[in-house]
Amino acid sequence: MTTALPPARPWRLWLVWSVGVAAYVLSVTNRTSLSAVGVDAAVRFDADASTLSLFAVIQLFVYGAMQIPVGLLLDRFGARPMITMGMFLMAVGQLVMAFAPDVGTAILARMLVGAGDAAIFPSVLRVVAVWFPERQAPFLVQLTGIVGQGGQLLAILPMAALLHATTWSVAFGGLAGLGVLFTVLTFAVIRNRPPDRDADVSVDTETGAIRVVTSAADLREGIRESWAHPATRLAFWSHFTTPFSGTAFILLWGFPFLTVGEGLSAAMASLLFSVYVVSGMVVGPAIGVLSSRHPMRRSRMLVLPVIGIQAVAWLAVILWPGQAPLWLLFVLAFALSTGGPASMIGFDHARTFNPSHRLSTATGIVNVGGFLAALLAILFIGIAMDAQGAGTPDTYSLDAFRMAFLTQVPLWALGAAFITWERRRTRVHIGLDEPRSRRRDRRLR
Numbered sequence: 001m002t003t004a005l006p007p008a009r010p011w012r013l014w015l016v017w018s019v020g021v022a023a024y025v026l027s028v029t030n031r032t033s034l035s036a037v038g039v040d041a042a043v044r045f046d047a048d049a050s051t052l053s054l055f056a057v058i059q060l061f062v063y064g065a066m067q068i069p070v071g072l073l074l075d076r077f078g079a080r081p082m083i084t085m086g087m088f089l090m091a092v093g094q095l096v097m098a099f100a101p102d103v104g105t106a107i108l109a110r111m112l113v114g115a116g117d118a119a120i121f122p123s124v125l126r127v128v129a130v131w132f133p134e135r136q137a138p139f140l141v142q143l144t145g146i147v148g149q150g151g152q153l154l155a156i157l158p159m160a161a162l163l164h165a166t167t168w169s170v171a172f173g174g175l176a177g178l179g180v181l182f183t184v185l186t187f188a189v190i191r192n193r194p195p196d197r198d199a200d201v202s203v204d205t206e207t208g209a210i211r212v213v214t215s216a217a218d219l220r221e222g223i224r225e226s227w228a229h230p231a232t233r234l235a236f237w238s239h240f241t242t243p244f245s246g247t248a249f250i251l252l253w254g255f256p257f258l259t260v261g262e263g264l265s266a267a268m269a270s271l272l273f274s275v276y277v278v279s280g281m282v283v284g285p286a287i288g289v290l291s292s293r294h295p296m297r298r299s300r301m302l303v304l305p306v307i308g309i310q311a312v313a314w315l316a317v318i319l320w321p322g323q324a325p326l327w328l329l330f331v332l333a334f335a336l337s338t339g340g341p342a343s344m345i346g347f348d349h350a351r352t353f354n355p356s357h358r359l360s361t362a363t364g365i366v367n368v369g370g371f372l373a374a375l376l377a378i379l380f381i382g383i384a385m386d387a388q389g390a391g392t393p394d395t396y397s398l399d400a401f402r403m404a405f406l407t408q409v410p411l412w413a414l415g416a417a418f419i420t421w422e423r424r425r426t427r428v429h430i431g432l433d434e435p436r437s438r439r440r441d442r443r444l445r
Helices: 010-031 038-045 049-065 067-077 079-098 103-131 137-148 150-156 158-165 168-189 219-228 230-241 244-261 266-293 295-319 326-337 339-343 345-353 356-387 398-405 408-429 436-444
Strands: 201-203 210-212
Touching (some): 010 103, 010 137, 038 103, 038 244, 049 103, 219 356, 244 266, 244 356, 244 398, 266 326, 266 339, 295 339, 326 339, 356 398
16 A cells, blocks of 8 residues: 655654654553563452463453454544544553552453553554655654554563552552543644545555545455455464564563562563563564565565574573573573564565455454464463462462463464465465475376
8 A cells, every 4th residue: 555645744744653653652551561560460469370361361352352443443533533542541541450459440451451552553553654655654664663662661660660669559540641641642733634635545656646545345355355365364373473472471471480480680670671672673673674575485584483483492491400591581582572573574464465455454363363372372371370389479480480481382383383384375376386286296297
């Protein structure tokens, strides 16, 4: 899909984009706000490991379930109301979390956070598509993702420091206050389209053809047609398999594992989290360049090796006798950081092989994959901890964490198998390879 040449002044373009990106940074902070305070949450709500997992699992489930509805609402109402509503829902969710008296109320709070978070990133991408010319859009999409991940640093360092310096209600109430501020700011600054446009349009810079930006009218048909293409399934499984381990680590289980299991100080665990975030920012552009230069070798060159790197790093940490050395934990943080950038290759697959009229539907399907795998990983780890009698912070142990993290292996194996299978079917579908039956017949002849 090509993008519009906006008739707005440059300062206004960058103001709209900057506010949108700042909102995305805050949404990532809200998403990962339990990452460094998971132990505090377990103590506050007297929650075992499975119950603690539900906070993240239900949040991710709501996020994933909202992807396609958010796309349809974006087509209908535009980016401004969607970002505003998303920020408002997250503010309400964090306010509920600040004063939640029990587990049920806390889970409701995370559901509100997940619903609001689901609206932000697709809306900011739509702002880029509608306001900026085609030659700038790819760079800005990459930059938006990289800057947005800085929100994880805010959740790791200031959030934990504020909570330990004050109280639970003050820390999460502060996030709610920021959400209210950005609700007002995004409504005041962001607009659906540049001035003198009466619809969200795209302009082909080579032919000058203009068309309205919409998705397929029939949702069921769009989903069926998108899933029928093997490249969409390849994209889904690529996004399913690459980021889930890092998401489970950064969202909930990494901090307890590092501090209680590996015996690191909170400051050192925060440093490892920072390495994870910064490494992802550095690796992302490199993976993006390789993906664009080698579109027919993305799975073998990038996706499958990234899965292998993560699995080997985790197995090395798990099998190490005693507590793992610090250098190996840094290797693990770097290995996990490659998952997020590699997962973006799924969107490259969807964009390359799906026609523009169903691209948003295919993108929504792909985005569900990563969050489905993440919620399964978080849930499996929690269940495995409980099954070993290590369900509370007082009973956490290194051996229990090791066994629990092994539950990631079946997810990697399942995803890698489907990636290999769907890659083969995609290459046959687009004519790069022949069906196996034809090769067998040719050998017989």
